[in-house]
Amino acid sequence: NKEIDFDDEDDDLLLKSVNECEADITKNSTKSQLPLALGDGQIIPLQKFRHGYLWVSDLSSQSWCEQQMFYKFTVPGVIEENPAMAKGTDLHLARELAAHDVVQVQVTSNEDIWAIKVLNLLTAINAFQFGQTIAREVPIFGVPFKEEDIFVVGLIDELRFDPENYTIDLSELKTRTSRMNPSKAITKQHKIQVMLYKRLFDNIVKGNLSKNTIAKHLRLDLNKQFGDQIVKHLEEKAIINKNLNDLMDHVFEKMQSLTCINQLHVEYVYQDTSETLSHVTHPYDEGEIKTLYLDYLKFWKGERSPIGVDIEEAWKCQRCDFESICEWRTKKSEECAQRNIQMNHLY
């Protein structure tokens, strides 16, 4: 059985934008103050594939196989949604709808799109302050480590607030097509994901993210007036802010009254029955996540070519959609043959 990891970071928000404005972000990317090209004029992967900022799911897929992630960007039409993926999405949606209603909102600018993300984060904070203990599909964003000025965006499946001990735990839902325990490689991938979420969340709680940083990376005008529908939604929530400048001040002030994330959990659910198979709790290791993250960024900044799996993890190739075209795998097989390594069968 393939191990399938369903991420819906790019998908849904509590308030959902009807009119996506990603095209505007692409168009404006040439105005970025961030590095765009290598010395030979080649556009770096961060700009070429991701418009200048990353998703947490990019980094967790990279931990599985960077070469595979690269092929997903560059080889069109190989990966198609299958019934298992659709089931995984349905399970996520069912959990989301159990926590809150979803409202469709017309957006007219990138500033409106980001207003929705910020507003959905505010909804989670308010939920805790008004007695709720669970918030789902919580947007999170920022610069994970100041050593690299790269912006990362994510969507946390679930935050659980314990008012008695004043703690917040994070829980990520992963659906599985088999009852088997997840492999070490899958577990590592999910650990990276939840550690990055914690780092981003804690940075805001500690006051380490400024609105100017967000505006610079996302090329947003903090003083641009929101569209009518966003203003209407804000007014319904008794928020009088009409631009990101004021809205972010309001949300960040509230975030700083919260506490950092305490524990990191991953819940594995069997797709066929929706029953929980296991809970894994990961200790947060800042040294580990920082080292991995900084290494992954070398690819995104164009400092190195994509890397495939090590010989020890060549079993991943057997379940890879790009096995027949993978140059990394071919190169490694040839190296093994030349050195007459008995591990030939691995590649």
Ligand code: SF4
């Ligand atoms: Fe990675 Fe192996 Fe797939 Fe190549 S065949 S992309 S090395 S998993």
